[in-house]
Amino acid sequence: MKKLFTNLTFWVLTAITVGALLGHFQPETAQKMQPLGKGFIDLVKLFIxxxxxxxxxxxxxxxxxxxxxxxxxxxxxLYFEVVTTFALVIGVAMAYLIRPGDGVVTAGMTGTGDVSKFQQEADKGFSWWEFLKNNLTIQVLIFSILFGIFLSKFNGKQRIVDGLTYLSKYVFKALHFVMLFAPIGAFGGMAFTIGKYGIKTLLPLGKLMLTVYLTMALFIFVVLYLVLRYYKVSIFKYLNYIREELLIVLGTSSSEAGLPSLMEKLERMGCSKPIVGLVVPAGYSFNLDGTTIYLSMATIFLAQVYGVELTLAQMFTIIGILMVTSKGAAGVTGSGFVVLASTLSAIKVIPIEGLALLLGVDRFMSEARAITNFIGNGVATIWIANNENDFDRAKMNYAFGHLEETEDIVEDNLRFLTEEENKKTNG
Structure with missing residues (x-):
C-alpha cells in the first residue's frame, strides 16, 4: 500500500479522475483550475x-x-514523411468507411469561438520561413547541431564538454523534481476542459470523436506496432514503460509536458544520446502522426456534413496540401485549426465556416492527437536507433523488466539533491 501511495502513475490517474468529476459537477469552480494545468506545462517547457x-x-x-x-x-x-503519409491515408480511409459527418445538422451548431481569426491566419498561406521563425525548438535544434560540430573540431573542447555534462546532470535532476507536480497539472487541465466544454458538447459530434479515437488506436496498434516489430521491440512493453508520461500528456492535452522525460527514458532504454537529441525534437515539428490523422479526418468530416462529394483529384489535392501544411502544425499560431483553415481555403470546396462545428469538441480530441504524436516520436527514435545499430538491447530489456526500479529514480534524485544541499549547508 505504501508503494501505491508513492507511485506517480497512481497520483496522476487519481488527479485526472478528480479533475473530470469536478468539471462535471462544479464547472464554474473547475474552470478556475486552468492556471494549474497551464502553469505546469509552461514550467516543463522551460526544460525542453x-x-x-x-x-x-x-x-x-x-x-x-x-x-x-x-x-x-x-x-x-524520410521516416517522418513515410509514416505521416500512412497516417494521412488511414485518416482519409476511416473517414470514408465510417462517415462520421453523415446526418450532422449544421443549423444552430455554431460551436464556440471565432472562426474569423483562423481565416485570417489561413489567408496568409503556409510559409516555411514563418514556420522556422516561429518555431524556437527547430531554431535550438539547428544551433545545437552547429555548436556540436564546432565542439567536435575544437581542440580545447574537454573543459566545455565537462561543464555541459555537469550542467546536464543538474538540469535532469531539476526536471525530476518538477515532474512530482504532474498530478497538479493533470488535475488542472482535465478540470478546465470538462468544466468549460461539458460532456453535453460531445453528444452531437460523438461519432466523429469515436472515429478519431478508433483511428488513432488503429494507427498505434497496427502501423507503429509493425514498425517496432521489425526490430523485435514490443510496443506493449514500450507503452507500459512510458505510462506515466502518457497519463501526463492525457491530463494536460500537451505532448510538450512529457517531452523532456521521454528523451531521458529513451536513452535509459538503449537509444544513443545523439539520436534521441536529433530525432525527438525534429519529430516534435515534423512527425505529428496524431495531428495528421485528425486534420485528414476533419476535412473529410466537414465535406460529409455539407454534402460535398470530393472528386479523386480533389482528394489527392487535400492529401498533397496536408503533407506540407501538417508539418507546421506545431509552429503556427493556432496550431491545427490554422492548418485546417489553410487546407479548406486552398481546396475552396468546403465552407470554412464548418470549423465552428469543431471548436467545441476540439479540446476533447486534442488528448488523442497529443498521445499519438508522443508515442509516434518515441517509436521513430527507437526505429532509427536500431537502424543505425546504435541501440543497446540489454538496456531495453533491463528497463522493461525493472519498471519499479525506474520509477524509484525520482525518489533517488530528490535524495541526491537533499544530500547536496546538506553538504553546502554544513560546508
Missing part, C-alpha cells in the same frame, strides 16, 4: 530547449563521425 541543446551538443561532440549526423538527420526526415 536546454535539454535539446545539451543532449545534441554533447552527443555530436562525442560522436566523432560528422557524416553520421547528416545520415541520421536525413533518415529521420
Amino acid at each position: 530547449n536546454p535539454i535539446i541543446f545539451l543532449t545534441i551538443s554533447l552527443g555530436i561532440s562525442g560522436m566523432g563521425d560528422l557524416k553520421k549526423v547528416g545520415k541520421v538527420g536525413g533518415k529521420a526526415l
Whole structure:
C-alpha cells in the first residue's frame, strides 16, 4: 500500500479522475483550475530547449563521425514523411468507411469561438520561413547541431564538454523534481476542459470523436506496432514503460509536458544520446502522426456534413496540401485549426465556416492527437536507433523488466539533491 501511495502513475490517474468529476459537477469552480494545468506545462517547457541543446551538443561532440549526423538527420526526415503519409491515408480511409459527418445538422451548431481569426491566419498561406521563425525548438535544434560540430573540431573542447555534462546532470535532476507536480497539472487541465466544454458538447459530434479515437488506436496498434516489430521491440512493453508520461500528456492535452522525460527514458532504454537529441525534437515539428490523422479526418468530416462529394483529384489535392501544411502544425499560431483553415481555403470546396462545428469538441480530441504524436516520436527514435545499430538491447530489456526500479529514480534524485544541499549547508 505504501508503494501505491508513492507511485506517480497512481497520483496522476487519481488527479485526472478528480479533475473530470469536478468539471462535471462544479464547472464554474473547475474552470478556475486552468492556471494549474497551464502553469505546469509552461514550467516543463522551460526544460525542453536546454535539454535539446545539451543532449545534441554533447552527443555530436562525442560522436566523432560528422557524416553520421547528416545520415541520421536525413533518415529521420524520410521516416517522418513515410509514416505521416500512412497516417494521412488511414485518416482519409476511416473517414470514408465510417462517415462520421453523415446526418450532422449544421443549423444552430455554431460551436464556440471565432472562426474569423483562423481565416485570417489561413489567408496568409503556409510559409516555411514563418514556420522556422516561429518555431524556437527547430531554431535550438539547428544551433545545437552547429555548436556540436564546432565542439567536435575544437581542440580545447574537454573543459566545455565537462561543464555541459555537469550542467546536464543538474538540469535532469531539476526536471525530476518538477515532474512530482504532474498530478497538479493533470488535475488542472482535465478540470478546465470538462468544466468549460461539458460532456453535453460531445453528444452531437460523438461519432466523429469515436472515429478519431478508433483511428488513432488503429494507427498505434497496427502501423507503429509493425514498425517496432521489425526490430523485435514490443510496443506493449514500450507503452507500459512510458505510462506515466502518457497519463501526463492525457491530463494536460500537451505532448510538450512529457517531452523532456521521454528523451531521458529513451536513452535509459538503449537509444544513443545523439539520436534521441536529433530525432525527438525534429519529430516534435515534423512527425505529428496524431495531428495528421485528425486534420485528414476533419476535412473529410466537414465535406460529409455539407454534402460535398470530393472528386479523386480533389482528394489527392487535400492529401498533397496536408503533407506540407501538417508539418507546421506545431509552429503556427493556432496550431491545427490554422492548418485546417489553410487546407479548406486552398481546396475552396468546403465552407470554412464548418470549423465552428469543431471548436467545441476540439479540446476533447486534442488528448488523442497529443498521445499519438508522443508515442509516434518515441517509436521513430527507437526505429532509427536500431537502424543505425546504435541501440543497446540489454538496456531495453533491463528497463522493461525493472519498471519499479525506474520509477524509484525520482525518489533517488530528490535524495541526491537533499544530500547536496546538506553538504553546502554544513560546508
